[in-house]
Amino acid sequence: MNGDLVPVEPVLDGEVVAEPAASVRLVPVAWRSRQAWRGAPARLLRLPLRFFPAVGRGALVVFRAWRRWVRVRDYREAAEQAEKLADKYVEIRELGLYRWRVTGMALGLVSALLFAGYVVWGGVLLWGVAGGGATVVAVIGRRKDGSPGRKAVMNGARVLAWTMDGQLLVDAFRDAKLIGKDEALRLVERPHRVGDGWAVVADLPATRKAADVIKNRDALASALAVDEVQLVAERVRGRGGHAGRVSLWVADEDPYAGAPLRAPLLDVERWDAWRAVPFGRDARGRRVDLPLVWTSLLVGAIPRQGKTFATRLAVSGLVLDPYARLYVFDGKGGKDWEAAEQVAYRYVCGDEQEHAEAVRDHLVVLVAEVQGRYARMATVDDELCPESKITPALSRDPDLGMPVTGVVIDEVQVYLENTTRVEVGGRKTTLGLYVADLLTYLVRKGPAAGIVVVLATQRPDSNTIPSRLRAVLGSRFALRVMDWRDSNIVLGEQMNTRGYDASTLLPAHRGVGILRPDGEMGSDVLATTVRTYYLPNPDWRTICTRGRALRESAGTLAGHAAGDDSTGVVDPASVARAVGDRSEGWVVELPEPLASVVEHLGDELHSREFVPSAELIEALGVEAGRFAREMGELGCRPLRQYVPDGEEVRRVRGYLTSDIRTAIDEISSEAGEGG
């Protein structure tokens, strides 16, 4: 460095070239290790023992290939698929005969050559040919290392069989009474592997509907000898789909078993409340997202099935958006929602009277706020607010004060069942019914003003969640419930008869439920069975801590989380008027089964004179004796009337719609008198 000379190694003149290959790869990988060579003598000794079975297997493979070829199976299947078997029959037969002739000629030629060789070279030639042939056949029939012969992909011969032979699938459809004895299916796609299962797309005969296959999935699963959780049946809609095209997917094993799925939101720093949250995966492993803005959500399940976890997952998108506001009311009063306290604008946890009153007070303020938001939106110019609906830009404008606001109530029945008598706007009612009215208003009018209501309950029966509230809740998620009635209460009337019944989910399937997305959000599917992502307490806490940090840095931390629990001043009379105003769609809560009868009849309640009992019993899926008794208790007695039946007239039992209307009027006037 300082100019002194230092001794160095001799300097070589040249250029760096690529390192030569370590060894020339003439030796197979299996023989490169020392152990492989050590085991060689034993393997050599076993060779004769392995040779003959391999020859047997190879001969079978060759024979099957020849039989397939001589029977023209490939051509025949293609014609069957195109439903042109009858047209092509003569052609196929001729081709078959030709292939038999080629076989005969080949056999004759080989025999002649062998005979000539025998004459010239004697028995040596025959032994040589036999040895060579056997070696070739043994190579065809050899077992690959590590794979002990052929293995069924699915368990059970019957299960696997339909993937090999389309006719068995047709038979299964016939057995399940989804198509008639003389009808057939047209396979749009042959069975093929998709994920961990087999998929096939089929067209039903013109008179049949794909919706019926979905409805009778259980029968088809039985005919295919798989558990119904393994069979996913979907309609193919949109381009390339039609009402008679059905897509089936049969999982190799229970698709909802296995380790819980990690929630993707754990890996994001922040989220936009306007984006649908990653909610879970369907049986085929496809991601299912849940939009929340502009809709509302009801989550129902019996205890310990994952209702709280699913509800937290649904709102975690709102937690991770610093511009979103959260009202968290936990009727259970445990630790499940504790972490949300650090981000919540309003927070109530408990099932005492004071908690129910606090929830009511916060909801009253919220109703006033919805009214205020509509008034403010009316003053915003058309460019920013083209319709009376909140937009992402409006929701983030601090001057307007209209953030996306999530109102989450876990175990909502605790507040809805509160029987304390209260007087609201001169009307006597109970605190629970008033909370139901406030929630109904928020669910009905709130979404367009940026209010998202999420309700969870372990008691999804009609007495707990009034039908007027249920009717307006847009999205539904039912984890396992006790019976199909409870399932229908969460998912909507008659969903069980359409093939969606949350009481059939297995107890072991925690966190698995049926999601019915809001029909107005443009979803293609009626409902999907979803395995929700797993969001245990520590992960939930991480999300809430992140949500708080985001709000702190955006300057949006407010309300309870910022130590401010003061409620604004509102005019309770105007709120009471708004929630009780029947002209705005306030509907009287009808008891069951009257509520379902009214829902089933729709406008026909006024246009028809008489409705047969059998029709109602089938549509509502109820038990005849109990239905008649309950209708009787509500003042509707059945009578016999003549109804047209094709060319003839039959006398059947049923109800006059005028009786049903009278019963509704009576219940309404009782409610109006301050029930």
Ligand SMILES: Nc1ncnc2c1ncn2[C@@H]1O[C@H](COP(=O)(O)OP(=O)(O)OP(=O)(O)O)[C@@H](O)[C@H]1O
């Ligand atoms: N997505 C999921 N994947 C796997 N397991 C889950 C999932 N969600 C919930 N679980 C399991 O189910 C248990 C019950 O969940 P959760 O506390 O949400 O039930 P719940 O319906 O709210 O019960 P309760 O009505 O008693 O409050 C959890 O402790 C968890 O082990």
